[in-house]
Every structure is written in structure tokens, then in C-alpha cells.
Amino acid sequence: MPKFIDHHVKLPTRTPEEIEMMKAFVREGKPDAFGTRILEGYFTATGGGYCVCEAPNAESVVKSHEAMGVPLDKNLVEEIAGTLT
Numbered sequence: 202m203p204k205f206i207d208h209h210v211k212l213p214t215r216t217p218e219e220i221e222m223m224k225a226f227v228r229e230g231k232p233d234a235f236g237t238r239i240l241e242g243y244f245t246a247t248g249g250g251y252c253v254c255e256a257p258n259a260e261s262v263v264k265s266h267e268a269m270g271v272p273l274d275k276n277l278v279e280e281i282a283g284t285l286t
Contacts, residue, residue: 202256203257203280203281204256204280205253205254205256205262205279206252206253206279206281207251207277207279208250209250209252209273209277211248211249212244212248212250212271213270213271213272223269227242232255233265233268234265234268235256235257235261235262235264235265237254237257237261237264238255239253239254239265240253259275259278260275262278
């Protein structure tokens with residue numbers, strides 16, 4: 202399954218409870234209705250973030266994020282070609 206990294210310039214404000222629910226979903230490790238599975242998520246000090254996902258394609262990543270109420274511009278989703286590890 203292809204992997205993707207995406208960038209959120211500014212994430213929507215979430216309550217601590219909502220963040221815990223999102224963390225639980227990620228920890229569960231199951232693909233969502235779009236076939237996307239979030240592997241890693243990062244919050245930046247400036248209110249943005251990054252996600253690493255497995256998904257059939259970039260469009261699935263966008264739809265998955267939008268279903269969670271996190272808008273994502275498809276231009277900010279890139280397929281991962283390799284890693285340093």
C-alpha cells in the first residue's frame with residue numbers, strides 16, 4: 202500500500218476530548234471507509250501538523266481527513282518514495 206505525507210498549515214481547534222478520540226482512532230490502526238490508515242501524526246508549534254498515512258491514493262487521504270473535520274488541500278499531500286531508515 203502506498204504511503205503519503207501531508208501538511209496542515211493550520212489545524213482546526215479541537216477540545217482535549219476530541220484529540221484523545223483522534224489518538225485512539227490512530228492507535229486502533231484500522232483503515233477507514235476510504236482505505237486510509239494514519240500511521241503517524243505530528244502537531245507543530247505554530248498550530249499546523251503533518252500526517253503519514255497508508256492509502257490507495259492521495260484523494261483517499263484528502264477524503265479521510267475531511268471526514269474527520271480536518272480540511273486538507275490535495276496539493277499538500279505527497280506520496281513517499283523512500284525513507285532514510
